[in-house]
C-alpha cells in the first residue's frame with residue numbers, strides 16, 4: 001500500500017461519517033440540525049465530490065447559540081484562572097490525541113497538502129497550551145499611584161464573543177482565536193467557513209469530551225450572509241474576532257455598528273518579498289518559493305509580490321522559475337505533494353481568471369498559467385510565475401490567494417520601498433539583505449504590521465500578529481489577544497488626603 005492509499009484508508013471512516021449524516025451545529029453542548037432543516041453541500045476540492053450536507057444556520061440558530069454563550073458566561077468568567085488553565089491543557093491533550101484524524105480530514109476538506117496540515121493540529125494544541133498558561137494572570141493590571149489616590153487597573157472578560165473564520169487553514173486559525181478567548185474567560189460562538197466545516201466540528205466535540213462545560217463553546221455552521229451576519233448583529237455578542245477578506249471586514253463593521261461591537265480583523269494581503277543583490281540568495285530563494293507556493297498560496301501572509309533588485313533579476317528569476325517547474329502538484333494526502341487543489345470551484349475560477357488578466361496586462365507567464373487537473377478532475381492549477389510585471393497591474397495589486405507569484409524589478413532601496421508600499425494592503429513584508437542598516441530602514445518604513453528580515457514567516461506566539469491599512473484592525477498574540485477579549489477597568493481609591501470640591505453650599 002502506498003502512503004497515499006494508507007492515508008486515504010485511515011481517513012475513510014471520518015469521510016463516511018461526514019457523508020453519512022447532515023453536519024449539525026453544537027449549541028449548549030448538544031448537536032442539533034438547526035431550526036429550519038435547510039442545508040448546503042460541502043465538496044472536497046480533490047475531485048469536487050460530495051463531502052456531505054451541512055446544516056445552514058439562520059438567525060434563530062445563532063440566537064440560541066448566543067443565548068447559550070450568555071448563560072454560560074458568568075460561571076466560566078468567574079472560574080479561577082488556574083482551573084481554566086487545567087481545562088485548556090486537557091483540550092490540548094485531546095487535540096494531540098486526535099492530531100492525525102484532524103490533519104487528514106483538514107487536508108481532504110481544504111485541499112491543503114498533508115505535509116503542511118500534519119502540523120495544523122499540533123499547532124492548534126500549542127495555541128491552547130500557550131494561552132492556558134497565561135490564563136491565571138490574564139486579569140492582572142497595573143498599579144498606578146498618584147499623590148492622593150491609588151489607581152489600579154484590572155481586566156475582565158468582555159462577555160460572549162463571536163469568532164468567524166476562513167477556509168484556508170481553518171483548524172489553526174480557529175484555535176488561534178478560540179484559545180485566548182476562553183483563556184480570558186469569554187464564552188464563544190464560532191461560525192466556521194462554509195467551504196471547510198469539518199475540522200471545526202471535530203474541534204467542538206473534542207473540547208466537550210475534554211470537559212468543557214456546555215454553552216462555553218458553540219459552533220453554528222452556515223453562510224456568511226445569514227449565520228455570519230446574524231452573529232455580528234446579535235446584542236449578546238460583545239466582540240467579533242474575524243479572519244477573512246477585507247471587503248467582508250467592511251460588511252461586519254457596518255453590521256456590528258448598531259450594537260457597537262468591538263472588532264478585531266485579520267484581512268487580506270499582497271505582501272512584498274524584497275530581495276536585494278547583497279542578500280544570501282540561496283536562503284532568499286528557498287523562502288521566496290516557500291512563502292508563495294506552500295499552503296497552495298492560500299495564505300494571508302504569502303509573499304505574492306517578488307520585488308527583485310534589477311542587477312540580479314535575470315539570474316534570480318531563472319532560479320525561481322526552475323524551482324516552480326519542479327513543484328510537486330498532486331493529491332493533498334500524498335506526502336510527496338507540495339501543492340494541492342484550491343478550496344472550491346469558485347475560488348479556482350477566480351485564480352484562473354488572473355492568467356488571462358496577466359496576458360491582457362502585458363505581463364509574461366514564465367511558468368504555469370493554466371489548470372493542471374489530477375486524473376481529469378479537481379481544482380488544481382499549475383504553480384505560476386508572472387514576470388515583466390509593473391506594480392500598477394491588477395496581478396500586482398489584487399490578492400489572488402493562489403500559487404501565483406508576480407515578480408517586479410526595482411533599481412534601488414527607495415524604489416523598492418515605494419513599490420512595496422504602493423498597495424492598499426499592509427499585512428506583512430519580507431526583506432532580504434546583508435546590510436544591517438538597510439534592514440533597519442526598511443523595517444521602519446514599510447507600511448505593514450509585520451516585517452520579517454532574512455526569514456520566511458516565523459510564528460512566535462507572544463509577538464503581535466496583524467496588519468495595517470486594508471489588512472486589518474488590531475493585533476493578536478500574547479497579551480495583545482487579552483486586550484481584545486477583555487475590558488480594562490481602572491479603580492481609583494482616595495487616601496482621604498485631598499480636598500473634595502464643595503458646591504451647593506449657597507456661598
Ligand code: NAD
Nearest residue numbers: 165166167192193224228229244245248251266267268300
Ligand atoms: P471571507 O471573508 O469570504 O469569509 C470568511 C468568513 O466570513 C467565512 O466564515 C464567511 O462565511 C464569513 N462571512 C462572509 N460574509 C459575512 C458577513 N457579511 N457577515 C459575517 N460573516 C461573513 O474570506 P475567505 O474567502 O473565507 O478567506 C480568505 C481571506 O481570508 C483572504 O482574503 C485572506 O487573506 C484572509 N485571511 C487573512 C488572515 C490574516 O491573518 N490576516 C489569515 C487567513 C486568511
